[in-house]
Amino acid sequence: MNIEQYITNLREKFPEIINIEVINTKRLMVYVSRDQLPLITEYWFNELQYRYIIVSAMDSKDGYEIIYHYSDDKSGWIMSLSVLLAHDKPEIESMTPIVYGIEWIEREIMDILGVKFLNHPKPERFLLAESWPEDEYPYRRKYRQGDR
């Protein structure tokens, strides 16, 4: 798989992509905005038939980073889509209408990080016990000077 050609084609198709980076052997990271996410998800999942792997989410200094991981099994490349959400507005459209399987991981991220997935078919508590306090998100960090 000619990765340079692939990146060029992707940039042509979606000119507003923020950045594309080959982070490692056969690992590509594409940084997009909230609005572009459904378009590229549709392209990768439906048109190119990439396999949905999982969504990982992290509370970083600059915001909540949500990364959607897909696999192009024919070439062995793992393609990841990274979206950054502001700390004071952690909301994003649910990708469940496009990728059915994403339903559960979005519920999990709602529980552990407090990110809101808009128009999610079943935005109920998933992982944490009913007795767990509503506003406590175990994977949120309290950033102070010198923290990572």
Next chain:
Amino acid sequence: MGKKTIVPIGPYHPLLEEPEFFKLYCDGETVVDMEWETGYNHRGIEKICESKTFEQVFYVVERICGICSTSHPFAYANAVESIGGVQIPVRAKLIRSIVGELERIHSHLLWVGLAGHFLGYNTVFMWAWKYREPVLDMFEIITGNRNSYAMFTIGGVRRDIDEAKASQLLQVLDDVKRKTDLLTGAVMDDPVIHARLKGVGTLTAKDIHDFGAVGPTARASGVDIDVRRDDPYAAYDMVDWKVITTTEGDVFAKAKIRLLETYESISIIRQCLELLKKEKPGEIKTKVKDIPAGIGIGHAEAPRGEVFHYVKSDGSNSPVRHKIRAPSYNCITTFRRSCIGGTISDAAIATAAVDPCYCCTERMVQAIDYKTGKRIMNATDIIKLSQKKTEELKAKM
């Protein structure tokens, strides 16, 4: 193999009465909807990993699931070593593959036993688990423990396999092959098993795609994916083996694939042991000073499918973020397609077909009448129903 007399000796499976994981909503005998309640096992492992060093994380992740005890360290090692561009010695690659394939053998035999129990073939359960024992003994000889092997380290493996262990392993493999032949014959040729498993819990290739299902669940529906071939790691591109697929997508297909994969695993181990003779003994680890900042994405093919680890490092001693995805997470969601429309008596075997972690399979299913919302059956009842259906089929044949 002639007909066997099955002596029902009671519900072997340790079944938990209350915390039901799966709720099957039923209208009469038919399952109309399904919901999964989870979080019982949620131990906050990803967060725990952030407070451990990269090396210590191995011992945490191998306890995510006891059956896939090698696969998680495998994927994690692939992730972390890719951050630092660490090249591991060939001997370490071979040993990693050997342990990984031994795990596949023991896991598939375990599954055959469980499936046998759900169908009411308790003899199959006893045999399969008895034939597993020599494999667990080999684990103990090679790694020091029957489960939770602690074999992996950053840069290689922790213990070597010497000539004596290698020859013992070869003998065990011969034995396992013979026993697998017996099991395969008993399972694959039995007309009652055909009747119980064919056409049950069928998933199409589109279902697999929609949910991102992996492993034998996917391969049974004609989706030709296997991390060992698609993105090779360890010694999988140094040996000859094939990916087993079929197209029917039902439980029988999944059972067939697991049994055939056992033979492939035996072959892979034999080839690895041959190659091991050419490598200098003792060179099992590359020295790694520290892991630089960066992102590592690693995956490995566990017996159940792809295990995925995402590790973010900032150059310190511990991961900043570690995201773990076990294969069952994506495979279990397919129950919506495989169970709905079927009967309750088929639900036990259809859910077992994706081989969710044993612990998950156990305390799970309950059947709820979808009109009244009342529970009509618990897990024990559902398994008994499944076993009863087998008895009825046998009487007819």
Next chain:
Amino acid sequence: MNIKDLSFKKSLWVFHLSAGSCNNCDIEILDLLTPRYDVERFGMKLVGSVRHADVLLVTGIVTNKTKPRVLEVYEQAPKPIIVIAIGACPCTGGIFASGYNFAGPLDKVIPVDAYVPGCPPKPEAMLAAVMKLLGKPASEQAKES
């Protein structure tokens, strides 16, 4: 009625409860049934309901979600019941003790009679624990049954 009386009057029926385990201990417990260890020769069998059990084996850490269930199962168990914590997890929390979902070691939730440490403990260790509780060496027990 003490434990020794129980063992002479009838064979032990065992109920296994997994509070939040990784399965290692669970499959080692199931292994006890298989021909190699075959606990049935000691008169022990696994039952599907705690209401019929004499012994409660608990594996895994008690998480926030399973804590009420563990208590419920203990309530339903006929007393006296022997509770055995199998594995490092119910004994102390093991490697997961620092997790945010850890609801305490098992003996903070229900009374525990025996602890079998290990991760996982070997089937022989579990058998040895039960034999110790019964107060008779395995060879004598085998002669009686």
